Amino acid sequence: MxxxxxxxxxxxxxxxxxxxxxxxxxxxxxxxxxxxxxxxxxxxxxxxxxxxxxxxxxxxxxxxxxxxxxxxxxxxxxxxxxxxxxxxxxxxxxxxxxxxxxxxxxxxxxxxxxxxxxxxxxxxxxxxxxxxxxxxxxxxxxxxxxxxxxxxxxxxxxxGVCLAPSAPGTPSGGRHLLSVASLTPRKGHATLFAALGALPRELPWQLKIAGAQPDAAYAAHLHSLIAEAGLTDRVSILGPLAGAELDAAYAWADLLVHSPEKEPWGMVVQEALACGLPVYASDVGGVPEALGHAYFPGETAFERPGRLLPAGDSAAWAEALNEWMCELRLRDRLRTLAEQRQRTLPxxxxxxxxxxxxxGGFPSTPWHTELEAAPLATS
Known part of the structure; x- marks a missing residue:
């Protein structure tokens, strides 16, 4: 004890x-x-x-x-x-x-x-x-x-993460987009809305956003951005979800989209991968660590089970999402990679x-290139 x-x-x-x-x-x-x-x-x-x-x-x-x-x-x-x-x-x-x-x-x-x-x-x-x-x-x-x-x-x-059944998604695998992030400026929803607004209107997609809304004024600002982009019929802001409701959101999704400006890790990235979902996310902070790599069956090269994109670059996000929605082979490959990554999550x-x-006062498990000689604090 x-x-x-x-x-x-x-x-x-x-x-x-x-x-x-x-x-x-x-x-x-x-x-x-x-x-x-x-x-x-x-x-x-x-x-x-x-x-x-x-x-x-x-x-x-x-x-x-x-x-x-x-x-x-x-x-x-x-x-x-x-x-x-x-x-x-x-x-x-x-x-x-x-x-x-x-x-x-x-x-x-x-x-x-x-x-x-x-x-x-x-x-x-x-x-x-x-x-x-x-x-x-x-x-x-x-x-x-x-x-x-x-x-x-x-x-x-x-x-860490709790593994979940693979999300069934839609038959085509490309229509349902999910964002799980609080409605705060750091989470970069404005970039995502600008990217989606730039996509050809004939592309069929829906976006659901799950997350707390700590700042009512900022939440209202995001609603106005959705309206200005003509996306009110495609974007649903659901508020905070947990438990069975959040599980249902992941099961509905084909792709997690996570566009923060800064992010020390990105737990939602892992949660999506735990459901076998590919992830498109900002290339910031600890997100690349959370996304990780996987082997495609029968191949030997590591690949990302999704895409890392420049934070705040709505044009790059629009291009990537357009490719996702138009390329069935890409979606199938990333889905397989996500299911492979599922097996190696912490x-x-x-x-x-x-x-x-x-x-317990022990030194850290080595993660840095040089072990410092400084003793651990004891007082």
Whole structure:
């Protein structure tokens, strides 16, 4: 039996109306750690993270002070990276591991001064922690190179996936497009709408979008873009989906389209591949890692089970989607590659095992080219 772990996550992490990749990661990780023997207690923390009020910070400090000395605090980085002073103070009593889903300054639309402040706060918080967990090699490289963290203290624990039956899709395999992403500027829906609006009108397709709508004004803006592109009869915004409803959306789809401007991993890419769906996605951040490669049966060259496209380039997206809809052979080949990739996707158990290494004070499983000589933090 291992020592208790206090998992500090933003309040609402388990709210089905606020689904996100980060929330899913936290919940699945907590479940798997429990199965590995770690007594994990989820502690939702209320506050305007990553920029909390003074009252938010004081309440968080009281919560940490109530933990027994020597306890382990596993932080969601959205909280920890905004409160470096609190993390530093707690380091005298607690072992601390921080999960970074997305570097704070990489969020789209931040005021430059705010981005600089968040970046500095993140650097101090991560240096005060005993270990950091990154959800992709891309993120890990960002943290080590930009913040100067020793690679042995940065653990790469990509999200896992639960395999699902292959999506039946449509007989032609090309008409049903699915996007699973919150309606925020970083997810790049505007690029997708511009690309679809440029396609020949005679092409038969439908797009369904599943995702939370945290900003009503921005959601209204996207609706106006759909109307301006003449796509109101083809694009459906469904809101947040989970469980059986989300499973049904994947089963309906022929292709996942994911067009973010920035993305540390892209859990929806893996979820689509777990259903045997090809993926067209932006070539950013950790998305290439999530998409991965596969062998076509009888061949020896690695191929992508989809396409990586320039973020924000609606012309490139339009060209790729036009080819997808017009080339049955291409669709069949990518579908086969997606089904092959399905067999090599990581599991949530592998995610939890790497995080367990961080919790136990072990160096990271080597992911970087040079092992640093710096010792692990012990205080």
């Amino acid at each position: 291992y020592g208790p772990v206090c998992f500090l996550a933003p309040a609402g992490v388990d709210d089905p109306q606020r689904p996100s990749g980060g929330n899913r990661y936290d919940l699945e990780l907590m479940r798997e750690l429990g199965e590995l023997g770690y007594p994990v207690k989820l502690t939702p923390v209320t506050g305007a993270w990553p920029r909390p009020s003074g009252a938010d910070g004081r309440e968080l400090s009281r919560l940490l002070e109530a933990l027994p000395e020597g306890s382990t605090a596993l932080w969601d980085g959205l909280i920890a990276c905004g409160v470096p002073d609190i993390v530093q103070a707690a380091s005298r009593r607690l072992r601390q591991v921080v999960i970074v889903h997305l570097p704070l300054a990489d969020e789209t639309g931040l005021d430059p001064q705010v981005a600089r402040e968040l970046d500095q706060a993140e650097r101090h918080a991560l240096h005060a922690a005993n270990a950091t967990v990154a959800t992709s090699r891309w993120t890990a490289a960002q943290l080590t190179e930009h913040h100067g963290l020793p690679g042995v203290r940065v653990h790469v624990a990509p999200p 599991t949530w158990r592998s995610t939890a095992l790497e995080v367990a290494m961080a919790l």
